[in-house]
Amino acid sequence: MTSDEDRWMLAELMRIPGVRFCLVFAVDGILMSKTAGIDTDSAQRIAAACSGQLSLAIAVNKEVGFQGPFLQNFSRWSDGYVFVRRAADKTSLAVVTSGTADPSLIAHAMAERIQRIGEPALSTPGRTPAGA
Structure with a gap:
């Protein structure tokens, strides 16, 4: 993802x-x-935690037998939400809201912006291991 694309979307x-x-x-x-x-x-800490949250959701996906790719997960507290959505290959988007946010509006807005930018632009290139 280029900095212009992520700045616009965010x-x-x-x-x-x-x-x-x-x-x-x-x-x-x-x-x-x-x-x-x-x-x-x-x-950085929230990104790492959200990555872990996605790993758990994907593990559950495999165990319950869903066939399609993972799309979105959200967690709710009494005063807010954390939405995590797959944006592209190896890239995700997280949105943190107050408790007054409309969850359906947030989920729709995330999906719509990701679709508008397109998966190729959002993908994260693979990393080369250190010392390779």
Whole structure:
């Protein structure tokens, strides 16, 4: 994902009522981009945690026998939500909201922006192991 693409997508998501901040991260939990409203250290920890959340969801997917690819997961607390959506091969988008956010609006907005940008532009290239 280029910086222009993620800035555009994240800026549009930030305009939705209740959105606190957004992250784009690689499947291995590496932070790729973030919005204002969260410091880099916290964003890196949240990206890593969301990557773990996705791993758990994918493991459940295999065990319950769903055939399609994983698309989205969200967690709810009394005062907010964390939405995590697959954006492309090896790339995901997380949106953290207040409790006043409309979950269906957030889910739809995430899917729509990802579709508009397109999977090839959002994909994270593979990493070369250190020392290789």
